Amino acid sequence: MSACDTCLVRNRAICAGLESSELETLNTMGRRRTLQPGEALIWEGDESVLVANVIEGVLKLSSATEDGREQIVGVVYPADFIGRPFAGAAGHSVTALTEARVCVFARADFDRFASEHPKLEHKLLERTLGELDRTRKWMVLLSRKTAQEKVATFLLEMSDRLVETGCDHVPGMPLKSFDLPFSRQQIADVLGLTIETVSRQMTMLKRDGVIGLPTRRSVDIIDRTALQDIAG
Amino acid sequence: MSACDTCLVRNRAICAGLESSELETLNTMGRRRTLQPGEALIWEGDESVLVANVIEGVLKLSSATEDGREQIVGVVYPADFIGRPFAGAAGHSVTALTEARVCVFARADFDRFASEHPKLEHKLLERTLGELDRTRKWMVLLSRKTAQEKVATFLLEMSDRLVETGCDHVPGMPLKSFDLPFSRQQIADVLGLTIETVSRQMTMLKRDGVIGLPTRRSVDIIDRTALQDIAG
DNA sequence: CGTGCACTTGAGGCACGTCAACGTTCGTGG
DNA sequence: CCACGAACGTTGACGTGCCTCAAGTGCACG
Numbered sequence: 001m002s003a004c005d006t007c008l009v010r011n012r013a014i015c016a017g018l019e020s021s022e023l024e025t026l027n028t029m030g031r032r033r034t035l036q037p038g039e040a041l042i043w044e045g046d047e048s049v050l051v052a053n054v055i056e057g058v059l060k061l062s063s064a065t066e067d068g069r070e071q072i073v074g075v076v077y078p079a080d081f082i083g084r085p086f087a088g089a090a091g092h093s094v095t096a097l098t099e100a101r102v103c104v105f106a107r108a109d110f111d112r113f114a115s116e117h118p119k120l121e122h123k124l125l126e127r128t129l130g131e132l133d134r135t136r137k138w139m140v141l142l143s144r145k146t147a148q149e150k151v152a153t154f155l156l157e158m159s160d161r162l163v164e165t166g167c168d169h170v171p172g173m174p175l176k177s178f179d180l181p182f183s184r185q186q187i188a189d190v191l192g193l194t195i196e197t198v199s200r201q202m203t204m205l206k207r208d209g210v211i212g213l214p215t216r217r218s219v220d221i222i223d224r225t226a227l228q229d230i231a232g
Numbered sequence: 233m234s235a236c237d238t239c240l241v242r243n244r245a246i247c248a249g250l251e252s253s254e255l256e257t258l259n260t261m262g263r264r265r266t267l268q269p270g271e272a273l274i275w276e277g278d279e280s281v282l283v284a285n286v287i288e289g290v291l292k293l294s295s296a297t298e299d300g301r302e303q304i305v306g307v308v309y310p311a312d313f314i315g316r317p318f319a320g321a322a323g324h325s326v327t328a329l330t331e332a333r334v335c336v337f338a339r340a341d342f343d344r345f346a347s348e349h350p351k352l353e354h355k356l357l358e359r360t361l362g363e364l365d366r367t368r369k370w371m372v373l374l375s376r377k378t379a380q381e382k383v384a385t386f387l388l389e390m391s392d393r394l395v396e397t398g399c400d401h402v403p404g405m406p407l408k409s410f411d412l413p414f415s416r417q418q419i420a421d422v423l424g425l426t427i428e429t430v431s432r433q434m435t436m437l438k439r440d441g442v443i444g445l446p447t448r449r450s451v452d453i454i455d456r457t458a459l460q461d462i463a464g
Numbered sequence: 465c466g467t468g469c470a471c472t473t474g475a476g477g478c479a480c481g482t483c484a485a486c487g488t489t490c491g492t493g494g
Numbered sequence: 495c496c497a498c499g500a501a502c503g504t505t506g507a508c509g510t511g512c513c514t515c516a517a518g519t520g521c522a523c524g
Contacts, residue, residue, distance in 0.1 A: 063369065066464060067464065069372075070376075084361065086358050087358070121353055122353060128361055129317070132364050136306065139303060139374060143423075185471095197513075200473080416504095428482085428483095428503095429479090431504055
């Protein structure tokens with residue numbers, strides 16, 4: 001029995017819709033790998049040698065200016081695709097935020113397989129277009145929203161995106177309480193803020209009764225409507 | 233003779249590499265359209281009903297917050313692809329900056345044609361992946377660079393991207409002098425700044441002898457090395 | 465029970481936004 | 495050809511939101 005048969009993201013990743021014989025081929029090309037929190041899979045600027053599917057966990061895509069200012073340019077969740085097929089160098093690093101399991105392919109192998117399987121390329125195209133939409137929306141946030149709006153937007157987005165991952169939830173319903181896969185520093189890196197500003201904004205939202213912060217890594221959304229108003 | 237035969241971007245757009253019979257089919261589906269500066273082709277939030285190739289000119293992709301703050305999330309040049317195939321609503325408006333000619337397709341027609349032509353989808357995928365890379369690089373600029381660095385980076389990028397469009401150039405050599413397709417307001421919208429800040433930074437670069445500003449729409453890059461240093 | 469790290473809180477400064485006045489270019493019609 | 499006005503751009507004075515620097519505070523580890 002191939003690993004794909006038991007894959008958690010079997011029906012949501014780009015491999016969905018492949019014939020079982022194709023899946024078999026893909027399975028022989030790829031291998032599973034577990035990443036510890038903080039462990040990197042791809043480094044910014046390196047030649048693009050591997051691509052992967054996320055099976056479990058959350059990873060960040062990050063890029064930095066020469067003098068060390070970091071910006072998180074994307075966050076990927078289970079079933080998402082990682083890496084840069086068909087070309088050149090990696091524009092950003094990929095690092096696990098939580099413990100993560102991924103399904104890794106050599107880029108050359110994957111490129112060849114993809115070129116021979118239009119259905120896979122189509123899935124990949126749809127996913128890439130979606131990612132581009134999300135990234136562009138994030139640009140508006142980065143350049144035009146205030147710190148308060150940024151933090152509120154971030155918390156709402158987390159409660160939406162973590163639904164797909166979590167177990168104890170009604171499908172489609174955003175979460176009321178969840179654990180952040182991010183440290184304060186990482187939240188700051190996502191939002192283009194400093195750690196102090198994030199901390200202050202979180203405290204304000206708590207003080208105003210919009211959210212609760214039972215522990216440093218968990219969040220309760222108490223007044224979702226208010227949070228949406230603040231997010232702008 | 234089909235319009236495609238004389239198309240300026242025949243060998244660079246996603247149609248490149250199609251058989252002449254396929255091109256013939258595509259030609260019957262699409263139609264040419266000329267846009268005046270400021271004219272919009274697609275509006276943010278509208279259902280995605282059309283896609284297009286840029287033949288000539290420069291267009292902006294823009295998105296706004298509810299209260300009217302605008303952010304330009306992308307700029308497209310000849311041979312670039314516009315629109316959102318395969319799904320939903322347009323995440324951003326598309327507006328001509330210069331007079332522009334585009335090759336427009338009904339999205340439904342294009343989707344069907346693309347699904348039947350893997351080579352086209354592959355081109356589109358490569359283009360989309362490239363656009364995603366560029367967009368992510370721009371995120372770092374928006375959130376982590378200073379006004380001075382932003383303006384310097386913008387001018388360098390313009391001199392690179394306009395090469396492909398211009399006529400009087402050595403291929404691959406960035407331009408020393410060029411006309412901006414942007415007003416100051418639009419530059420501000422690209423960089424996430426205000427018009428006043430852009431103006432001040434341009435004046436500073438001029439005062440320091442790094443650039444020249446012969447007219448309000450044209451730029452000379454006098455000291456490219458210095459500009460690159462400033463861009464960070 | 466200390467040591468270290470993540471986070472919070474506070475005080476102060478600065479880059480950029482805001483508001484306002486002025487200069488320059490360009491189109492339009494007399 | 496010039497007069498006029500509107501749009502665009504520049505410059506200045508001032509305010510403020512976020513960053514910087516620095517000192518706590520609380521939790522997790524040996």
